Amino acid sequence: MIDPFGRHVTYLRVSVTDRCDFRCVYCMSEHMTFLPKAELLTLEELDRLCSAFVDRGVKKLRITGGEPLVRKNIMWLLRQLSRHLGTGALDELTLTTNGSQLARYADELAAIGVKRINVSIDTLDPEKFRKITRWGDFAKVEAGLKAAQKAGLAIKINAVALKGVNEDEIADMLTWAHGQGMDLTLIETMPLGEIEDDRTDQYLPLSIVRARLMDRFTLQDIPYKTGGPARYVQVKETGGRLGFITPLTHNFCESCNRVRLTCTGTLYMCLGQEDAADLRAPLRANVSDDALHAAITEAISRKPKGHDFVIDRRSARPAVGRHMSVTGG
């Protein structure tokens, strides 16, 4: 699949549920309205849809949400999808999780061929963790991390940099993550969906974080790539890798290789634009995949050049109305 700007689309991110057992303050509002279950694609439909994308050249599948591990029978879907690893059609099957259910699932994930996972943790302070996630229990996530490491899964910690919340902790998180053999990636908060807080208060440019880290650490740019949007440095003092995802201070759209599928079968060709394609109708219309492939081709031909995120006091509304939990982070 090649889009109008000559970019190869080889990475599909799939949100398998919009529900989550956390309510992170920058991600969701406290009282979210979730989709009725009847709206959701079945796991069989998700398998068929993802497999159609693999047929079309997708090499990397990331399962996300909401919280993917709270979807009932999610391991069935992951097991099904792992057959594409076996045939070599897929290079990587991975997931992004908040870690709350990892203690239960880590062994099985490793057994079906998942090699690396992203775990989202914005603070190491259990009290602050509760405040940011509203509902999360840090001890449970820690147990999940231990189980994942024991199972042999490589872990990347994802942390959203939040002004006045975790900015004083980022150096410690770096030392902690690298001390345990985990990569760390920092993310700028993006204006997605209405939340209670003011995003201008939360937004911390990673250019500032990077400059501050350079007072303590030696950061060397490296060409390391995981197929995602992060740019990496090697930290000399810790020997670990640190990634920066900078949708605001440094737009990375020119190398975008991704599209995102929601749990209702809507395909978003860009995280930061409203345009979308309905793949559920062609999926359900026919037992053959012809109509589905035609719809995918048409959608890819509409992939936009990029997003135009802005966070400042003049733009009070988010760039797009839907939350990250809908599109899949």
Ligand code: SAM
């Ligand atoms: N529940 C899983 C998790 O916690 O990783 C997967 C879904 S979550 C939406 C995926 C990632 O998106 C998390 O790392 C989260 O911190 C991040 N995220 C959510 N809303 C965001 C926003 N407005 N800006 C930047 N990152 C966001």
